[in-house]
Amino acid sequence: MIALPEPRPEILARRAEIIAALGKIVPGEGMIGEELRLKPYETDGLTAYRQVPLAVVLPTSTEQVAAVMRYCHENGIRVVPRGAGTSLSGGALPLADAVVIGLMRMNRILEIDFEDRLAVVEAGVTNLGITKAVEGEGFFYAPDPSSQLACMIGGNVNMNSGGAHCLKYGVTANNMLGLKFVTPQGEIVELGGGHLDAAGYDWLGLLTGSEGQLGIVTEVTVRILRAAEGARAMLAAFKGTEIAGAAVDAIIGSGIIPVALEFMDRPCIHACEAFAHAGYPLDAEAMLIIEVEGSVAEQDALLERIKQICQRFDPISLKVAQTAEESIAIWKGRKGAFGAVGRISPDYLCMDGTIPTGELPFVLKRIGEMSTQYGLQVANVFHAGDGNLHPLIMFDANDPESFRKAENFGADILKLCVEVGGCLTGEHGVGVEKRDLMTAQFAPHELDQQRAIKSAFDPAWLLNPHKVFPLRDAA
Amino acid sequence: MIALPEPRPEILARRAEIIAALGKIVPGEGMIGEELRLKPYETDGLTAYRQVPLAVVLPTSTEQVAAVMRYCHENGIRVVPRGAGTSLSGGALPLADAVVIGLMRMNRILEIDFEDRLAVVEAGVTNLGITKAVEGEGFFYAPDPSSQLACMIGGNVNMNSGGAHCLKYGVTANNMLGLKFVTPQGEIVELGGGHLDAAGYDWLGLLTGSEGQLGIVTEVTVRILRAAEGARAMLAAFKGTEIAGAAVDAIIGSGIIPVALEFMDRPCIHACEAFAHAGYPLDAEAMLIIEVEGSVAEQDALLERIKQICQRFDPISLKVAQTAEESIAIWKGRKGAFGAVGRISPDYLCMDGTIPTGELPFVLKRIGEMSTQYGLQVANVFHAGDGNLHPLIMFDANDPESFRKAENFGADILKLCVEVGGCLTGEHGVGVEKRDLMTAQFAPHELDQQRAIKSAFDPAWLLNPHKVFPLRDAA
Numbered sequence: 038m039i040a041l042p043e044p045r046p047e048i049l050a051r052r053a054e055i056i057a058a059l060g061k062i063v064p065g066e067g068m069i070g071e072e073l074r075l076k077p078y079e080t081d082g083l084t085a086y087r088q089v090p091l092a093v094v095l096p097t098s099t100e101q102v103a104a105v106m107r108y109c110h111e112n113g114i115r116v117v118p119r120g121a122g123t124s125l126s127g128g129a130l131p132l133a134d135a136v137v138i139g140l141m142r143m144n145r146i147l148e149i150d151f152e153d154r155l156a157v158v159e160a161g162v163t164n165l166g167i168t169k170a171v172e173g174e175g176f177f178y179a180p181d182p183s184s185q186l187a188c189m190i191g192g193n194v195n196m197n198s199g200g201a202h203c204l205k206y207g208v209t210a211n212n213m214l215g216l217k218f219v220t221p222q223g224e225i226v227e228l229g230g231g232h233l234d235a236a237g238y239d240w241l242g243l244l245t246g247s248e249g250q251l252g253i254v255t256e257v258t259v260r261i262l263r264a265a266e267g268a269r270a271m272l273a274a275f276k277g278t279e280i281a282g283a284a285v286d287a288i289i290g291s292g293i294i295p296v297a298l299e300f301m302d303r304p305c306i307h308a309c310e311a312f313a314h315a316g317y318p319l320d321a322e323a324m325l326i327i328e329v330e331g332s333v334a335e336q337d338a339l340l341e342r343i344k345q346i347c348q349r350f351d352p353i354s355l356k357v358a359q360t361a362e363e364s365i366a367i368w369k370g371r372k373g374a375f376g377a378v379g380r381i382s383p384d385y386l387c388m389d390g391t392i393p394t395g396e397l398p399f400v401l402k403r404i405g406e407m408s409t410q411y412g413l414q415v416a417n418v419f420h421a422g423d424g425n426l427h428p429l430i431m432f433d434a435n436d437p438e439s440f441r442k443a444e445n446f447g448a449d450i451l452k453l454c455v456e457v458g459g460c461l462t463g464e465h466g467v468g469v470e471k472r473d474l475m476t477a478q479f480a481p482h483e484l485d486q487q488r489a490i491k492s493a494f495d496p497a498w499l500l501n502p503h504k505v506f507p508l509r510d511a512a
Numbered sequence: 513m514i515a516l517p518e519p520r521p522e523i524l525a526r527r528a529e530i531i532a533a534l535g536k537i538v539p540g541e542g543m544i545g546e547e548l549r550l551k552p553y554e555t556d557g558l559t560a561y562r563q564v565p566l567a568v569v570l571p572t573s574t575e576q577v578a579a580v581m582r583y584c585h586e587n588g589i590r591v592v593p594r595g596a597g598t599s600l601s602g603g604a605l606p607l608a609d610a611v612v613i614g615l616m617r618m619n620r621i622l623e624i625d626f627e628d629r630l631a632v633v634e635a636g637v638t639n640l641g642i643t644k645a646v647e648g649e650g651f652f653y654a655p656d657p658s659s660q661l662a663c664m665i666g667g668n669v670n671m672n673s674g675g676a677h678c679l680k681y682g683v684t685a686n687n688m689l690g691l692k693f694v695t696p697q698g699e700i701v702e703l704g705g706g707h708l709d710a711a712g713y714d715w716l717g718l719l720t721g722s723e724g725q726l727g728i729v730t731e732v733t734v735r736i737l738r739a740a741e742g743a744r745a746m747l748a749a750f751k752g753t754e755i756a757g758a759a760v761d762a763i764i765g766s767g768i769i770p771v772a773l774e775f776m777d778r779p780c781i782h783a784c785e786a787f788a789h790a791g792y793p794l795d796a797e798a799m800l801i802i803e804v805e806g807s808v809a810e811q812d813a814l815l816e817r818i819k820q821i822c823q824r825f826d827p828i829s830l831k832v833a834q835t836a837e838e839s840i841a842i843w844k845g846r847k848g849a850f851g852a853v854g855r856i857s858p859d860y861l862c863m864d865g866t867i868p869t870g871e872l873p874f875v876l877k878r879i880g881e882m883s884t885q886y887g888l889q890v891a892n893v894f895h896a897g898d899g900n901l902h903p904l905i906m907f908d909a910n911d912p913e914s915f916r917k918a919e920n921f922g923a924d925i926l927k928l929c930v931e932v933g934g935c936l937t938g939e940h941g942v943g944v945e946k947r948d949l950m951t952a953q954f955a956p957h958e959l960d961q962q963r964a965i966k967s968a969f970d971p972a973w974l975l976n977p978h979k980v981f982p983l984r985d986a987a
Contacts, residue, residue, distance in 0.1 A: 152764060152765040154764065176767065207686070210714065226957070226958050230933055230934075235937075236937045236946070236950060238721065239721045240965065242717030243965075289627060290627040393628045395628050460704075462711045478712075480701075482695075483701050490713055491713075493965050493967065494964070505713075
């Protein structure tokens, strides 16, 4: 377990005064101070960690956010920003002496411009909400995290979220044009916009993925893309995880970029099949879902080439969807994978690391060995095309020893990712979860340099502190 | 003219001692101290500004760069990094009391990995050199600045360079996976690499486009892409610049992303045709070169759709290349545009700004009006698809008044770009040229925040100072 900071008694003592002051800035329903109504904000997607915050405000404008930030800055109060609270790394985990700024009421779509291929939305618009707003004209917003129905674009920006279709279209950073944010001092800054490039340093890029530590994002300008004519998936099952890994390598090495390339191992196939009855091959050790898009002729040509490549790896079965319905059937199991694993083991840790795709076979073999050593089952489901692993480590939350072992197993997997030239996060961020693992990725002087950037924005470290960086003693 | 800093006499007085010390770190040919041999380093692509540097070192390894940086840091000596010296904004302009670190001898390709679609190269490898190294296997490196034969990848990273084909493939930042750089204190830092995402802040993104002010880039890991089956261009000529601008809007608004979409106005068409004899329509007010790529069937389908869109704008002529040779003929004039304008006016300023593409017609009209007001000819050639303008303002360098007017005209164009929601740079960076215009784009507190980032890396402002940010008095 990561140690969370003790709340500062001098702040807790001022609770009533702080709530009264914030209530003047964000009046009515937007101010939450009662214990019972604060409870839903005590955790996020990383449910192992909980702290009921001091107060929650739900502003409706950038100006309100700025006023809250000015007050908190002047009074030395910590602030934690929150979107839908779907972070899997504890990015939105509150602190007991912090004010949570929830952006969910800032959910307006401000502008849609098809000529400039962009949309301007408030931070609390959901990821899927953007696509819903533009799909009538044949456009879409590309990054598609599994939580896209709920998760909000402000959180996507802060975590630089990805998704199954990011192999072709890139992650959030690759689909962002501009943003408006509020500094820790309460000043409003606008970056980028509906034009190429930006003068000065790329602090649009710096803010993206900064995990709510440099400012509060309130508005986002995103690139919208023209949807392809159509898409179709195929399913390829193999006798071994290493063989499937080698097939992934061969597909990518051939220069084909499928729109998605998903990998599931045997435990995951079985869990998903029991749940979704998608017709997955239960005799396979590993399975790939490969989706291509374009005109029907293009889909046919690409699927044929991929089929030929897969055939070199002695597949158990190859199934190419002939219709959109068959395609949906192939995806059905994958989309419910996390829920399906939840049925066989009520508790699991979803890890998130990336590796160079060429290391896939080796890494999968090592994860299997570690699973035996730790005596914990693991189901692997991940975005194989861009080397983004999501091992699901199953454990028993009622047994503290089992949780400890699962955390250690997870840490070992992420260290392995770093060792083979990869990274300890793919799309979930560092948050609380991987804070102390940062030393596996970065040398002390590299962490110090990143801390100096944090300090340049937030000298008092009031904004979403105790995350991302190991405490100095641990560094 | 932008004021350059006076050299500090205490540094000039130590010249012999500094050269001796640097000569021990970078011995032999890599150390340049003689006035005559320093002369070629006095300017870069922004030739209006010149200062002969104190000394030039040409290291051959990251370790040598680090040793030079440590020495300069300890002795309070300014440092200016330099690739091929092709910067059009004065990014590599030396200072009289600064040491220039030239990266041109660090020109090795360290690794090519087709399975992971990446190449690791030293900073002094030319942009085109990367494509040359991988094209045998059908791959290429996408960003293609006009200077790609000469310019080096380290400089591309520092300026976040673009090019004609960035409409489809993005600029340097979108094609970078990792880099190795040396901090102002002489420490070596590695960022990113052959994997998706990065833990902690996106300082890979922050370094990209930081104009050599945060560190010296020595190695770069770039994404290489599979080349399309083929590409073909078409040429569309119109009766007015506004009409052509509206056609650009209609093409992009339809959701088609050509691989390039270039715009030339009448003065530019005439200059290019006289130079290249490409068969350009001399009766047109504006001309578009539109290139698409893919299979032959895909090229045909896309060109047909674009042709139909252009026909709605009463074109003077439409010419679709039927072969690769015809395509090259269409491009021939555009590729020589800068040289062609140089024939009709020996001196010109090449401006670089971006606008939302929807503002194209209005901005072109205003530039025409300003041209009349200033009494200076302007030729417009630019990447219209992504709204990246390159007005070429013609003037007489022998007449200081003419140069002053050209600079003011250029500044007015860039301010106009900002006014319509665009940006005062597209791909050339800020450098010396646009330093004092940053106040048109950013509020004082925004500039201060960016300065704080600079200070977090380089507290003494020794690395490439007096660029990017207006001096505090001017802010």
